[in-house]
Amino acid sequence: MALGVRRGQGRNRSSYVFLIPAFLLYSAFVVYPLFTGLTYSFFTWKGTLRDSFAGLDNYAGLLSGAFLDQLLPALGHNALLFAGTMLVQNTLGLAFALALSRVRRGKRALQTMFALPYLVNPLVIGYLWTLLLSPAFGPVNALLKPLGLAMPWLGDPGTALPTVVVITTWQWVGFPMLLFSAALGGIPQEYAEAARTDGAGSWQVLRRITLPLLRPAMATVTILSFIGSMGTFALVYALGGSNGAPAGATDVLGLLFYRTAFASGDVNALGTSSALAVFMFTFIFGSTLLLERVLRRKA
């Protein structure tokens, strides 16, 4: 017995040895940079040299005139992307999932085709659509010209952001579709049958039974869309470069952070961009928590 106990402890202490490699790697390259980034934001910087303790000055700098003029539009564009994603992509995804639940033949093939663009690198998608939508040689305008609808989709500040929404939808619609399909598969047939026996039409079944039961899936889709819309970077970089062309119409927080940190020429770039990073994290994380609470509340 005594032997067993001692042996047991020996085995348990060796557990730490197993943890060491992952612990070191993860602490050094994920946790340490994140927390150091937080401290960076409380100092002024001269290039890469730490200058003096700045308290919240870097954060105040974010709200100063010149920077705020970039921050607000970028944040607004992220918000519009989220709204567009909800309205177009997630509504379509839900509609497709509902329609597909009644399709027998070709369901798998359709699902695969809807979801395939999701596999493609966002950067590739950005460049591909830049070529497809090119005003001079692109096939999209070649097709639309006879209808009188040809226009510089990505070149006009008025249409650029809606075009980004369409491209995002094209890439991601398979994701809400698959999530909603899975959720629909989990709803017992008996519910709808019972309602029909009581005289409910298919519209009523949808409104009173199916949609309320999809609420948890809707919450998940909303939250993931929010995080995705706030973090968008590679796609807009490929479509409009690091300045969010045309005329900053597609500028978003990710691009602004990149420019501030690496291309602003500001002596205090480290301080400002670190403050921006912390602000972005707090904003996204806080909003996500809020969304969680509101959306997952028991109806």
Next chain:
Amino acid sequence: MRASIVKVLLWGYAAFSMAPLVVMLLSSFRPTSEIFDQPIGPPSGLGNYVKAWTEASFSTYVVNSAAVVVGAVLLGAVVSLLAAYPLGRREFRGRSMFAAYFISGMTLPAHLGVLPLFYLLESMGLVDSLTGLVLVYAAGSVPFNVFVLTAFFRQLPHELDEAAALDGAGPLATFWHVMLPLVRPALATVVVFQFVPIWNDFFYPLVLMRDETKLTLPVGLTHFFGQFQNDWGTLFAGLVMTTIPLVVLFVLATRQIVAGLTAGMNR
């Protein structure tokens, strides 16, 4: 009647979904002059691929990307596997704390630490180095890997450890001879699931890599697009080459990808 309208709409969207990819594939086999003349048309040759591979540095980008992905996925899987074994199967002080420490990384926005990361790597001489990228990606894969593998280790029957201990196996022997063969399906999920984001990642190499000979595909692609702006045929070929490995992976490993997706979803 209504059912057939729905069907037409569904197949119509499927066509919209596939068309850009089909145009990309077809155009990659057509000379630029033909594309400019007629945006959509039949394929005619492999010239664009030869050009992208030799004149643009696609050979370099692909080799670098492959090296980074393989290195990072393997390193990330091995260290996570070692960590997940005690976390999923043994009692020791601080276990739940360690588990929380690793898994909390799934919600942390690792990109926000990119500046300190840059200076950390610089102090180690690992900026502009493929090794640096491997370490960053491997570290970033730890939270998800540990999460999936720990859950998998926990499911294995407890009699296994007892039987191994009765036969006199130490922790390392138990891990190696008993656990490792059983955990292989979860390992496949982890490997396949990390492949895609690392292959596609643009942000870290954009910040950490400057040397043209060390670029991975995504940043290479941005240089390539500046360089070959007016040579559309070659551009399309480059886009196809960046995409193909993922399509192949998807066809070969749909099951692991779906398993990984659902594991990520239920967290």
